[in-house]
Amino acid sequence: xxxxxxxxxxxYGGIRALHGIxxxxxxxxxxxxxxxxxxxxxxxxxxxxxxxPVEDGAKMTYRGEDLxxxxxxxxxxxxxxxxxxxGRRLFGNLTVxxxxxxxAFAQKDxxxxxxxxxxxxxxxxxxxxxxxxxxETLSGGEQQMCAVGxxxxxxxxxxxxxxxxxGLAPLLMKTMFEKLKEIxxxxxxxxxxxxxxxxxxxxxxxxxxxxxxxxxxxGKSEDLIANPEVKKxxxxx
Amino acid sequence: MSLNAFLQNLANALQWGSFYALxxxxxxxxxxxxxxxNFAHGDIFMVGAYIGxxxxxxxxxxxxxxxxxxxxxLILVLTIFISMFLTSFVGMAVERVAxxxxxxxxxxxxxxxxxxxxxxxxxxxxxxxxxQRRKFPEIIAQSTFHIGQVVVTNTKILIIILSILLMIxxxxxxxxxxxxxxxxxxxxxxxxxxxxxxxxxxxxxxxxAIGSALAAAAGIFFGxxxxxxxxxxxxxxxxxxxxxxxxxxxxxxxGAALAGFLLGFIEIFVAAIFPSTLRDLIAYxxxxxxxxxxxxxxxxxxxxxxxxx
Numbered sequence: 067x068x069x070x071x072x073x074x075x076x077x078y079g080g081i082r083a084l085h086g087i088x089x090x091x092x093x094x095x096x097x098x099x100x101x102x103x104x105x106x107x108x109x110x111x112x113x114x115x116x117x118x119p120v121e122d123g124a125k126m127t128y129r130g131e132d133l134x135x136x137x138x139x140x141x142x143x144x145x146x147x148x149x150x151x152x153g154r155r156l157f158g159n160l161t162v163x164x165x166x167x168x169x170a171f172a173q174k175d176x177x178x179x180x181x182x183x184x185x186x187x188x189x190x191x192x193x194x195x196x197x198x199x200x201x202e203t204l205s206g207g208e209q210q211m212c213a214v215g216x217x218x219x220x221x222x223x224x225x226x227x228x229x230x231x232x233g234l235a236p237l238l239m240k241t242m243f244e245k246l247k248e249i250x251x252x253x254x255x256x257x258x259x260x261x262x263x264x265x266x267x268x269x270x271x272x273x274x275x276x277x278x279x280x281x282x283x284x285g286k287s288e289d290l291i292a293n294p295e296v297k298k299x300x301x302x303x
Numbered sequence: 304m305s306l307n308a309f310l311q312n313l314a315n316a317l318q319w320g321s322f323y324a325l326x327x328x329x330x331x332x333x334x335x336x337x338x339x340x341n342f343a344h345g346d347i348f349m350v351g352a353y354i355g356x357x358x359x360x361x362x363x364x365x366x367x368x369x370x371x372x373x374x375x376x377l378i379l380v381l382t383i384f385i386s387m388f389l390t391s392f393v394g395m396a397v398e399r400v401a402x403x404x405x406x407x408x409x410x411x412x413x414x415x416x417x418x419x420x421x422x423x424x425x426x427x428x429x430x431x432x433x434x435q436r437r438k439f440p441e442i443i444a445q446s447t448f449h450i451g452q453v454v455v456t457n458t459k460i461l462i463i464i465l466s467i468l469l470m471i472x473x474x475x476x477x478x479x480x481x482x483x484x485x486x487x488x489x490x491x492x493x494x495x496x497x498x499x500x501x502x503x504x505x506x507x508x509x510x511x512a513i514g515s516a517l518a519a520a521a522g523i524f525f526g527x528x529x530x531x532x533x534x535x536x537x538x539x540x541x542x543x544x545x546x547x548x549x550x551x552x553x554x555x556x557x558g559a560a561l562a563g564f565l566l567g568f569i570e571i572f573v574a575a576i577f578p579s580t581l582r583d584l585i586a587y588x589x590x591x592x593x594x595x596x597x598x599x600x601x602x603x604x605x606x607x608x609x610x611x612x
Contacts, residue, residue: 160491216499220499
């Protein structure tokens with residue numbers, strides 16, 4: 067198992083957002099966590115990135131390493147787990163190229179940085195065109211490309227994706243998911259959280275259904291998509 | 304005012320502006336990345352001046368006793384570099400001890416902590432070295448240039464040029480290096496900075512280090528221009544530099560540098576026209592008026608969480 071999480075609990079100011087969830091991700095997989103707004107999807111990813119403190123008793127291991135021993139920047143730089151945050155959160159005052167370069171902050175080998183940047187630009191030619199533009203001038207789709215590109219610059223092992231479909235037109239969304247498939251084929255394991263359950267289940271191999279901070283169902287994505295309850299609540303009937 | 308008098312005052316204004324600008328940069332950088340006013344910064348300027356005093360005195364003595372003869376300019380360069388280096392650790396220590404534990408606390412608490420650190424630095428100096436004033440050594444022999452009827456000392460020219468060079472170096476550092484990039488990113492959105500594999504604590508420490516090093520340079524330059532040091536020398540000049548940082552626009556480093564010089568100009572020219580006892584009264588009334596018209600300073604953004612660096 068590449069990543070395994072056991073009894074993960076997270077509270078914000080006394081209010082519990084995650085009530086002890088368990089899940090696993092295998093090497094090379096695409097796994098999704100679906101659920102409504104406020105179910106705890108983003109919190110799950112933030113806990114993995116160590117951006118939010120977790121309660122005692124939680125176990126999170128990645129390649130046998132205890133994630134809780136790593137500060138957030140080392141989850142990225144040493145373990146190679148990258149996180150594309152909700153709403154992209156690009157550094158709007160930096161150019162596209164600077165955003166990408168910054169994400170390779172811990173990378174010492176300039177050749178590797180060059181190669182990774184070439185890979186990002188070949189994946190998203192649009193970014194290459196806009197490389198010297200400030201990130202705040204990009205369109206929503208371009209911003210999402212840049213956010214994914216940034217994650218690719220930090221590492222290619224595992225990517226946590228928070229709502230990549232948010233704010234994208236259907237066609238752009240489809241293109242984005244195709245690109246993510248391509249990234250996965252190149253060897254990056256993907257854990258995705260999405261409100262757009264249909265898109266996420268079509269894209270992934272396995273899925274978890276999160277409701278009010280608890281995982282209430284999990285299984286193969288094709289089974290979940292066919293499940294009447296999931297259909298009714300999350301796929302619009 | 305005759306042209307000669309104008310030029311004479313201009314030279315003085317540039318020198319004073321250099322002090323304000325170098326100190327204001329430290330306020331602005333720290334605010335830019337941590338949204339925190341480091342009210343101990345004026346006292347870090349004072350500590351920098353004292354470190355400069357000890358470094359230069361040691362070097363001058365070494366040179367004069369013939370153990371290690373050095374030219375005056377070399378002593379000056381070494382004094383600046385060594386003192387900036389040492390003072391950067393003072394800044395990092397202040398960040399580590401006083402601000403990092405309070406990063407999640409209300410900003411007012413952190414501001415008050417800063418004031419207390421300032422008092423500790425002042426009174427610590429007093430306890431360590433006593434209340435007597437210290438004389439900053441003459442590192443390079445003063446000479447004067449006559450340009451027409453304008454008289455300028457070599458040290459004044461040196462101070463202005465070195466200050467501007469330091470500001471250009473800082474600007475290049477922030478624009479071109481990955482550390483500078485990280486500082487700008489942190490000013491924009493510090494929450495996601497760790498997701499880039501960048502340690503927030505290291506960037507914060509570095510920002511304090513750079514700000515303090517620049518304050519040390521200002522301290523040495525001040526010591527060269529006005530060679531008497533005392534533990535409270537950082538108070539008024541620190542507050543005025545803080546005013547410059549606000550006037551420039553919180554978090555804007557170009558703004559802080561320009562406003563520092565502007566402050567120098569206003570003070571010197573007010574003093575040239577009015578009795579010097581009215582200098583600060585009039586000068587800061589002018590600044591108050593500017594701030595009521597432009598409350599966010601020259602380069603600040605209105606009510607924005609986006610900071611400029």
